[in-house]
Amino acid sequence: MKVWGITGGVGMGKSALTELIRSRGVPVVDTDLLAHQLVQPGQPALAEIQSAFGSHLVDATGQLCRSELAHIVFADASARQKLEAILHPRIRSSWQAQLDAWRTEGRPAAVVVIPLLYETNAAPDFDAIICVACTGDTQQQRLGQRGWTPEQIRQRQAAQWPVPEKMALADYVVWTEGALALLAAQLDRFFP
Numbered sequence: 001m002k003v004w005g006i007t008g009g010v011g012m013g014k015s016a017l018t019e020l021i022r023s024r025g026v027p028v029v030d031t032d033l034l035a036h037q038l039v040q041p042g043q044p045a046l047a048e049i050q051s052a053f054g055s056h057l058v059d060a061t062g063q064l065c066r067s068e069l070a071h072i073v074f075a076d077a078s079a080r081q082k083l084e085a086i087l088h089p090r091i092r093s094s095w096q097a098q099l100d101a102w103r104t105e106g107r108p109a110a111v112v113v114i115p116l117l118y119e120t121n122a123a124p125d126f127d128a129i130i131c132v133a134c135t136g137d138t139q140q141q142r143l144g145q146r147g148w149t150p151e152q153i154r155q156r157q158a159a160q161w162p163v164p165e166k167m168a169l170a171d172y173v174v175w176t177e178g179a180l181a182l183l184a185a186q187l188d189r190f191f192p
Helices: 014-023 031-038 044-053 066-073 077-105 136-145 150-158 163-169 180-188
Strands: 002-008 028-030 109-113 128-133 172-175
Touching (some): 002 014, 002 163, 014 109, 014 128, 014 180, 028 031, 028 077, 031 077, 031 109, 044 066, 044 077, 066 077, 077 109, 128 163, 172 180
Parallel strands (some): 002 109, 002 128, 028 109, 128 172
16 A cells, blocks of 8 residues: 655645545545544543643533643643644554554555654655645635634744745645646646
């Protein structure tokens, strides 16, 4: 099974590329979704986060107050490292288990979307890596449409490697400016 990794900066178009890949019948596991699952009520990671950062981060229904946690960890690198120590090993174990299941099923290819692929030293686990990129102006516009402030954007960018570094290390770069047809045409050049 050929294992593809997808990375790129926040707001760069990873979700759009992922949907195109899924439409081609290739299975995809998204580590952002895994992270959301790992902090659901009753999950051990949620209890660890609550212990490490305070009970005020869990609301009356048992849900993680994600925006409050983001405010803490993106303003303080040591807090972010503490959170990553709780979540990253679990996330890695989950996507590796999913890949093992797809190998057992005999799937010819699979994709893992990992925004922090290089930052977590996951690159050796992949046969090929795609970096998704766009201009800084487009990234700012997309994140602004999500309601993020300039400070929130700056903090999240600072928490990741610069996109040009990721592009330089990737096997393929997909540029996400323009229509989905242009994105699909780029993918057609190298992806099954």
